[in-house]
Amino acid sequence: MTANELRTMYVNFFKERGHREIASASLLPENDPTVLFTTAGMHPLVPYLLGEKHPSGNRLTDVQKCVRTDDIDEVGDDTHLTFFEMLGNWSLGDYFKEESISMSFEFLTKHLNIPVERLAVTVFAGDEMVPADVEAETKWKSLGLKSEQIFRYGREENWWGPPGQTGPCGPDTEIFYDMGQPKCGTDCGPACTCGKYVEIWNNVFMQFKKESDGTFTELKQKNVDTGMGLERILTIFNGKTNVYETELFVPVMTKLEELVGSSEMSMSETDKRIICEHIRATTFILGDPKKIAPSNTEQGYILRRFIRRMIRLFKKTGIHENCLCELSKVIIDQYKEVYPELGENEEFILEQLQKEYTLFAKTLDDGLKKANRYLQNVGKCGVLSGDLAFKLYDTYGFPIEFTMEMAQEKGLQVDLDGFQKKFEEHRNKSRQGAAGKFAGGLADNSERTARLHTATHLLNGALRSILGDEIAQRGSNITSERLRFDFSFGRKVTKEELSQVEAMVNEAIANKVDVIMEEMTPEQAYESGAIGVFTGKYGEIVKVYTIPGYSKEICGGPHAANTGELVAFRILKEEASSAGVRRIKAVIEG
Ligand code: SER
Numbered sequence: 372m373t374a375n376e377l378r379t380m381y382v383n384f385f386k387e388r389g390h391r392e393i394a395s396a397s398l399l400p401e402n403d404p405t406v407l408f409t410t411a412g413m414h415p416l417v418p419y420l421l422g423e424k425h426p427s428g429n430r431l432t433d434v435q436k437c438v439r440t441d442d443i444d445e446v447g448d449d450t451h452l453t454f455f456e457m458l459g460n461w462s463l464g465d466y467f468k469e470e471s472i473s474m475s476f477e478f479l480t481k482h483l484n485i486p487v488e489r490l491a492v493t494v495f496a497g498d499e500m501v502p503a504d505v506e507a508e509t510k511w512k513s514l515g516l517k518s519e520q521i522f523r524y525g526r527e528e529n530w531w532g533p534p535g536q537t538g539p540c541g542p543d544t545e546i547f548y549d550m551g552q553p554k555c556g557t558d559c560g561p562a563c564t565c566g567k568y569v570e571i572w573n574n575v576f577m578q579f580k581k582e583s584d585g586t587f588t589e590l591k592q593k594n595v596d597t598g599m600g601l602e603r604i605l606t607i608f609n610g611k612t613n614v615y616e617t618e619l620f621v622p623v624m625t626k627l628e629e630l631v632g633s634s635e636m637s638m639s640e641t642d643k644r645i646i647c648e649h650i651r652a653t654t655f656i657l658g659d660p661k662k663i664a665p666s667n668t669e670q671g672y673i674l675r676r677f678i679r680r681m682i683r684l685f686k687k688t689g690i691h692e693n694c695l696c697e698l699s700k701v702i703i704d705q706y707k708e709v710y711p712e713l714g715e716n717e718e719f720i721l722e723q724l725q726k727e728y729t730l731f732a733k734t735l736d737d738g739l740k741k742a743n744r745y746l747q748n749v750g751k752c753g754v755l756s757g758d759l760a761f762k763l764y765d766t767y768g769f770p771i772e773f774t775m776e777m778a779q780e781k782g783l784q785v786d787l788d789g790f791q792k793k794f795e796e797h798r799n800k801s802r803q804g805a806a807g808k809f810a811g812g813l814a815d816n817s818e819r820t821a822r823l824h825t826a827t828h829l830l831n832g833a834l835r836s837i838l839g840d841e842i843a844q845r846g847s848n849i850t851s852e853r854l855r856f857d858f859s860f861g862r863k864v865t866k867e868e869l870s871q872v873e874a875m876v877n878e879a880i881a882n883k884v885d886v887i888m889e890e891m892t893p894e895q896a897y898e899s900g901a902i903g904v905f906t907g908k909y910g911e912i913v914k915v916y917t918i919p920g921y922s923k924e925i926c927g928g929p930h931a932a933n934t935g936e937l938v939a940f941r942i943l944k945e946e947a948s949s950a951g952v953r954r955i956k957a958v959i960e961g
Pocket of ligand 1: 574596
């Protein structure tokens with residue numbers, strides 16, 4: 372089975388069961404200050420899981436591109452990836468446990484032909500707050516799973532979400548494929564890491580919302596949120612032992628072997644896998660329409676980490692040229708039909724890879740010499756000091772994880788606390804990137820966020836009207852304090868233009884205009900003059916938010932009901948974000 376066949380088979384299966392297909396969202400979540408990447412298909416659906424009506428109905432399915440950086444240290448093993456595609460289906464207050472489990476079982480056993488005895492499942496064991504999931508357990512038994520195939524675990528294993536501080540969450544039932552080898556011990560089960568059990572699908576029964584004070588409230592509706600790893604299913608279905616043997620990695624692995632073949636030294640299998648995995652993740656992040664470039668903060672820092680790690684692995688094998696572009700081209704060619712943004716942004720992807728290579732190559736040799744010297748001299752304690760690790764970061768551009776990896780190869784450690792301390796001392800604007808914030812989190816959809824979201828639409832509309840229709844949104848990020856809006860524009864926006872833009876937004880606020888939401892097909896939206904991306908990447912029905920006289924945009928919401936709620940709008944700053952992209956930060960009083 373090919374990846375495309377699997378994507379189609381999955382989506383069609385759920386479409387035949389009343390689901391509507393929705394588009395894969397950006398890898399960079401909109402309006403969510405606490406999460407760097409989309410880590411699951413549920414991220415773009417948070418407002419709907421919390422009760423907002425989805426324009427495509429209450430049964431949805433899709434294939435969502437995801438990035439999870441917390442698995443980065445596992446990359447190189449048989450199954451863990453940072454970038455992956457998640458096949459998902461959702462019930463927004465429609466079906467619940469029984470039907471969800473039935474459908475998963477049918478898909479696995481009848482369509483993927485996995486024998487029942489190769490399945491193992493886990494269910495929530497219960498705690499003081501939520502009882503054991505007897506309903507899920509009973510359902511699995513009724514489908515033919517034996518008691519020894521069903522495992523009860525607590526909150527650590529069988530509770531999903533929220534990924535950050537607040538948001539929808541609930542108990543889950545996880546489905547594993549039993550690779551067939553004997554148990555590694557009497558306690559061996561799906562939670563064991565010996566490799567016998569590979570997680571393939573998770574069905575989350577989302578009926579709670581975690582509030583910011585740590586309490587849980589019942590959601591208005593009981594939802595189902597499922598996610599299945601495309602790469603893992605392909606591996607299993609095609610009888611492969613690891614993801615790198617699937618069609619998704621064979622072309623890039625072949626190219627890499629060709630490139631490495633000319634070197635005198637050989638590259639380890641693990642290093643090859645890491646490069647193939649990271650070049651795929653890097654290509655997808657760079658290829659996202661939001662055009663993130665390597666930097667020292669947030670997503671840009673993750674990119675930098677991936678790229679610099681690959682460069683070092685090539686160096687280790689005696690390859691000093693930049694091979695990244697050639698590898699990335701293989702990924703682009705392979706995926707651009709399914710993810711057209713890769714083809715559309717090819718120039719940007721290759722340009723950024725080249726730029727980052729050139730930047731890092733300058734300091735890498737000196738840095739490596741220094742790092743080796745430092746590591747030779749760590750003495751008996753076996754720990755590289757935080758000061759020296761910081762020096763490598765600051766002077767030679769070595770991401771801390773990179774230094775840790777070098778130390779680890781020599782059986783040494785790095786004083787991470789010392790590094791963090793030093794880092795804190797030196798941190799300036801680039802606050803969040805390197806020091807943490809790699810795991811996800813979800814913004815709460817407060818009224819203020821909704822108002823800032825409406826302000827963003829007004830700003831976009833005003834910019835288009837003052838600077839010209841050719842400006843296009845490149846990114847948007849909202850915290851409870853401010854909005855940030857990135858847009859394509861070739862020069863600095865003058866002070867005068869900025870005050871015109873600000874005045875126009877304030878005029879819309881003073882006029883107390885109602886914000887109107889309508890649902891329509893993407894074609895109708897396009898014909899009505901709404902702005903948005905019309906690449907067939909939306910579902911069949913979209914929401915269009917109109918602020919008459921000022922803005923008309925395709926958007927998932929939520930928004931203020933009337934512009935008057937914003938009270939007043941002020942631009943704080945206009946600056947360059949990356950080549951050809953400007954950034955505005957602004958606040959409202961409402
Ligand atoms: N959100 C759940 C997960 O990521 C199901 O997709 O496992």
